[in-house]
Amino acid sequence: MDDDYPLLELFWTMCWFFLWIMWLFLLFKIISDVFRDHELSGWAKAGWLILCLLLPFIGVLIYVLVRGTGMTERETARAKEAETAFQDYIRTSAAGSSGASGAGGGADELARLADLKEKGALTEEEFRKAKAKLLA
Template sequence: MDDYPLLDLFWTMLWFFLWIMWLFLLFKIVSDIFRDHELSGWAKAGWLIFCLLIPFIGVLVYVIARGTGMTERDAARAKETEAAFQDYVRKSASGAGSPGGSGAGAADELARLADLKAKGALTEDEFQKAKAKILA
């Protein structure tokens, strides 16, 4: 430890963290290349080869050329994910779309079953089995 001064240790750690940050950026760029639906297959292959064969320059050029689009695609993807999640929560909360759901969906199913039983389309035994299935 005596032959490795503290300043050299700090310098080494700085380069190590810069290398890790560059790796994160490279993975982000590679995932953006594959997720971009506007790029053709050849363009994706070209960017990927450019970023892997000449890594530092390729990553820098990609960020300069397509950095704004990368941010916009991430924001759009986040909005789509949030909208899908909110739709799922709404469907789950209302019980719609789930055969064994609770809440309004189960109440609607029970009302429909009672109506079918009143019309004579279901026997008492069929009604009880279907009711047990919905409430389970």
């Protein structure tokens, strides 16, 4: 009874189990990436899902080879958006707690003006005039 399942077979079973779990993680990552990508059409999303679900190992491998770099870029962009939203939330919360008429409100307005200037919504002259009016 002890020789029915030798140690080497147990080792290989654990390796296959580990690879299967890693494949599941990768499959869920790919599915979430497919649904979050706004550049893909509905047909393209359906095609990738069918490929990954009907030909699981080959489909996942093809997706990683074809769109792997884009996955990283999209994930990085999502992380930056989340960080920006978090920083904006902190700024608005801090400005709300210190009062809009206090120094925090002026600094917040100055930050908004600088942001508008960076985006090109304000010219340098408009920025200087608004800054002078705010600081006066």
